[in-house]
Each structure stands twice: as structure tokens, then as C-alpha cells.
Amino acid sequence: MSAKNLDSYNRWRNKTVAFRVSPEEDEQLEAFVKMSGLTKQDYITRRLLCRDVVVQGNPRVYKALRNQLVAMLDELRRIENGAGVDDELLDTIHFIAEIMNGMKEDNAYGK
Numbered sequence: 001m002s003a004k005n006l007d008s009y010n011r012w013r014n015k016t017v018a019f020r021v022s023p024e025e026d027e028q029l030e031a032f033v034k035m036s037g038l039t040k041q042d043y044i045t046r047r048l049l050c051r052d053v054v055v056q057g058n059p060r061v062y063k064a065l066r067n068q069l070v071a072m073l074d075e076l077r078r079i080e081n082g083a084g085v086d087d088e089l090l091d092t093i094h095f096i097a098e099i100m101n102g103m104k105e106d107n108a109y110g111k
Contacts, residue, residue, distance in 0.1 A: 028088050032095055034064035055099050068096060 005013045021029065033043045037056050046053050055061060075089050 024088060028091065031064075031068055031092060035061060035068060035095065035099060037061040037064075055102060057103060065096065065099065068092065072096075 007013050029040075029044075033040045035055070036043050036053050037058060037060060038046070038053065043053060045051075072089065072092065079085055
């Protein structure tokens with residue numbers, strides 16, 4: 001059994017929720033978690049409860065974004081060679097655009 005943890009509202013997190021996903025869904029979830037800079041638990045909890053996922057820029061998030069952009073470039077090259085666009089790629093592009101837009105807004109306020 002895992003250790004009990006307190007959440008940000010000083011409540012014990014001692015319930016376990018588990019579900020199955022496909023390998024493709026797992027890959028997409030892992031990419032979104034890495035790009036968010038959150039733990040997987042925090043990311044999933046925020047998404048399930050319809051809360052905003054606010055990305056805090058740090059070297060780990062930067063590296064995840066860079067790696068995801070490289071993977072997207074490979075996918076776009078594959079598409080250029082005649083293959084179709086899948087929904088996961090479009091979702092990833094949308095998520096990265098949201099992150100970059102948020103970084104742009106933060107930068108404007110930081111000046």
C-alpha cells in the first residue's frame with residue numbers, strides 16, 4: 001500500500017483510483033504530463049476535476065517541449081510523404097500551442 005499524502009487543502013489522499021488506457025493513450029498522457037511540469041497524479045486530478053493546468057516553465061518542461069517538437073517534426077515529415085494526420089498529433093499540437101501562448105503572456109507581464 002502506498003503512503004498517505006496531504007493535498008494542498010490539507011486533506012489526506014488515501015484513496016486509489018485506477019483505470020486502463022491503450023498504449024497510444026498512455027503515450028499521449030505521458031507527453032502531456034511531461035510538458036505540464038506536474039506529477040502524473042496532479043495532472044490527471046486537475047483534468048478530471050476541470051481545473052486549469054498551469055505550466056510552470058523550468059528546464060525539465062523546456063526539455064520535454066523540445067523533445068515533443070522534434071517528434072512532431074518527424075511526424076510532419078511522415079505526413080508530407082503521404083501518410084495521414086492522426087488525432088493524437090493534432091491534440092499534441094494544440095496542447096503545445098496553449099503552452100507557448102501562455103509563455104508569451106507571462107513574458108509580456110514580466111517586462
